[in-house]
Amino acid sequence: MPTRRQFIHSILFASAAIAAPAAFGRTISGIPWSPGLADQPALPDSTQTFFTAAERACVRAITARLIPSDETGPGADEANVVAFIDTQLAGFYGRGQRWYMKGPFLEGTDEQGYQFERPPAGLYRMAIAALDEHCRRTHGDKTFAELDTSLQDDTLSAMEEGKLDFEGLSASAFFELILDNTIEGFFSDPIYGGNRDMIGWRLVGFPGARYDYRDYLDHDGKRLDIPPVGLAGRPEWKAP
Structure with a gap:
């Protein structure tokens, strides 16, 4: 697996990957899913929106390995990317x-976009179940979330x-889909659930959704060390 620094560097020079999920050409069948709908499962508590507890643990573990925390700064887990994906x-x-x-539903090209007969929620539910089943068979009845990080990376x-x-x-x-969604959640506006405390923006020096940048137009490409601002403002701006 690439280092987190290499991963983020590749993101900045491949912005097209952030914009939308990549194209997939294979179809899915056999999932217990109402066509075109994302049937919501029974939820164990009010903190979850779509994922079951087991699904949430799996996605949280995956995103934590895709953008791990290291000496550069916090990663996807600290940025609460799983909440962004859950909500989406x-x-x-x-x-x-x-x-x-x-x-x-035929094999498509990269330019044709999403080609599955099931929506993203259906794909996630089916893939998570398949991934955990594979891990149980291969690694002593352990789910993906229960594996050590080296086995998760492998x-x-x-x-x-x-x-x-x-x-x-x-x-x-x-x-590819969960990688795209992880990147989106890491760099999205915090109003959508991810990028908690603007972790992603702080990492790359993005000032956020500021109203006026005229004071910074002549910075000659230098890093702008100003606090980032989200669409909802900054937490300290909220009235008590």
Whole structure:
């Protein structure tokens, strides 16, 4: 796995990857899912929106390895990226509500976008179950979240490189989707649940959604060491 510094560096020079999920060309079948809908499971507590406790643990572990904390700063777990993904899957994105989802479902090109017959929420639910089942069979009845970090990295690398696949589902496609969603959650405005305390913005020196940048136009490319501001302002600005 690349270091976190290398990973973030690649993000900054591949901004297209942040904009939207990559294209996938394989179809999914056999999932207990209402077509075009993201059926919400029974939730164990009020802090979760879409994920079950087991699903949340798996996604939290995956995102923590995709953008780990290190000497450079905190990572996806500290930025609460799992909450961003949870919220997105519970909404119109997870349901594919604004996409054409009627098929035909054929192998597509990168330019054609999402090609699955199931919406992202359905893909997540199926992939997480398949991943945990694979880990149980391979690593002594342990789920992905229960593996040590070196085994988690090996598993994710196998998924990314196409060396691991699940029945009826492309593991590499799921890897690409959750990688994109992790990047989005790490750098999104905190109002959407991720980028807690503007961790992602602080890491790259992004000042955020400020009203006026005229005072900083002549900084000649130098880093702007000013506190970032989200769409909802800064916490200390809120009235008591």
